[in-house]
Amino acid sequence: MSKQVTDILIVGVGGQGTLLTSRILADVAVQMGYDVKVSEVHGMAQRGGSVVTQVRYGKKVYSPIIKKGDADILLAFEKLEAARWLDYLKPDGMVIINDERVDPLPVMSGKVKYPEDIVDKIQKLIPNTRLINATEIAGQCGNTRAANVVLVGVLAAVAGLPVKEMENAIRSLVPEKAIDINLKAFEEGMKIIAN
């Protein structure tokens, strides 16, 4: 049975902008006429904890959360978080990882070491893995904070999402004065896959 619903898991560190990313994707899925469900994280975890938001769209969606082993795409804003949530990916799914390291408390306090080889390990397990230097690209577009939208561009290209609808969603969801930088970041993200 082929999957009827597209499942995108967005993971990162509280404060990195996963919520905006999921809202852009959901907005586009709504514009495309799909049934959509999005599960968000509010509250305590937003203070620098591990956060996950989930976007599901298709003809009819029941659960707001993705079944482990079902995600089509895992979009990770941070390397360690990609590994933490890897079980959610379907066997032939795709991982998009921002080449960004944020040390969690146990690493900061010296209790454990940050696993440096984590991306290699993921790449060995999941051949379809893309490591993206989104923070740097966003910096070139004018603001490192638009890294999440660079990743949205990558994701849109991979998932074949319609560009005009994506741009509409970005315009309606980012603050007025950041629209240009974010549209540029989106475009650069798309280009990575096109090239």
Next chain:
Amino acid sequence: MKRLMIGNEAIARGAYEAGATVATAYPGTPSTEIVSSFAKFDDVYAEWSPNEKVALEVGIGASIGGARTLVAMKHVGVNVAADPLYTFAYTGVNGGLVLVSADDPGMHSSQNEQDNRGYGKFAKIPVLEPSDSQEALEFCKKGFELSEEFDTPVMMRITTRLAHSQTMVETGEKQEYEIKGYKKNAPKYVMLPANARARHVEVEKRILKLKEYAESSELNRIEWGDTSIGVITSGVPYQYVKEALPEVSILKLGMVNPLPENMIKEFSHKVERLIVIEELEPVIEEQIKSWGVKVEGKELFSLLGEYSPELIEEVLKGISNEDRYGLVKEIPGRPPLLCPGCPHRGVFYTLRKMRLMVAGDIGCYTLGALSPLDGMDTTICMGASIGTAMGMEKARGEEFAEKMVAVIGDSTFVHSGITPLIDIVYNQGTSTVLILDNDTTAMTGHQEHPATGKTITSQPTRKLDLVELVKSIGIENVQVVDPLKLDELQNALKEELGKREPSVIIAKRPCALIASKPSGVRYYVDPELCTGCKLCIRIGCTGINFLDEEKIAVMNDNNCVGCGLCPQICKFDAIKVLEV
């Protein structure tokens, strides 16, 4: 028009469409966005109450006054409001009242995972449980109708997953609701024993009528499928069942108290195996068992945590994707932590340095309990710090109190810290209480409270003066310090701990996320002076990192906000201002 809404926004919309004009709440994840969304409608009154008991009491007044009223709180908030709730169940309503209890299975942001369907059962009031945002809107409207029809407060029980999931919602028109007339009715609203005895009779009659209603209500429905398994479920777990077991027969309960006994019995006769899938307590299962019906539930599914589609697959189909790649165990955890520039950080660093016993409380500052700050001995519930400190002192003596503080946030102090502070004065305790006044309710997303001087709609209002307040209840030793000036803080602590009298220290500095102007100061670590002692790393700030190979600290300029805390901690003056 259809659009995406989180469950909480849909509830607010439902109340608005039902003509509700009053809404009250004290913030608490996952309930907060209900009343903050409602406050945005025109021609309504919404408030952040000082705590949940007050929220419900204001709600009760509004209902008796004839308005449809929405009251929202997180699950543990209902404990605070339980006293008025149980008796309001006796008096019943005038204008309809819906009380939303937002439970938190899995404890995403809570100190326990109690199941508040139990309150519905004990208070003998109807409990509705929606399974997506559309139902949240509709059930809320229905709740107001039932409230008035059956003369009862109605509880709507939601969970984090409903509160914070966006699903498609078709909104409706706002219904014109004329506020009900008010007529004095002491036998109904004055709960003296004689009146309450009569009302209790009404409560018992009402629950029987509600049981009858449950049998035919469209809130409960059967979706027939394969009859080898029949699942009884409600709320978001219904969606998980649809996902994981699309083939089975389902009895979906929209009203989980009281239960439709006959409907359930009939369903049980038509299926081979009857299973209840409910998160947390076996509230439905135990009632079904009490009718002598054979049913499975908690022997299959956990009493703990949040369910998921894969959990249901695992239990009933034996499919597991748990740690397929064997990566999970080598990944360090990522607990939440205090933000760079957070005024709470220096407080916990100092308390730990002074080796004090810390009776803690709930708020962002509870993160000071985590390693490496390790700055808290106890955390129970909102407001408990001050009473706990008093109890410690009475058990162990005044000398112990010299090495102990109670730590409480400003919003939490107003919520439930004032009465225990009165206890300290009244019963001659000597404890030192540290109020962390960051001018907001940070943990739940920066809501106003009485001491911020602004209302839920950001309108200026009379500001509660914490210094005058604590003085007026008899605290003679009151100091206000800046928690980013560690010397100032430490001196104040030493001074007040040394007194055999109660004291209050107010550590005053706005939350780093709302502070109007960043300091603008940049710092760097001088690699010549840094000895790699890692003292600065022990404040658990993402603004400063340690390079394992070079064995020195460096600033992380992306995160550092220039609060100036770490330079005060460095013993070698290695952290310096970057001149630009």
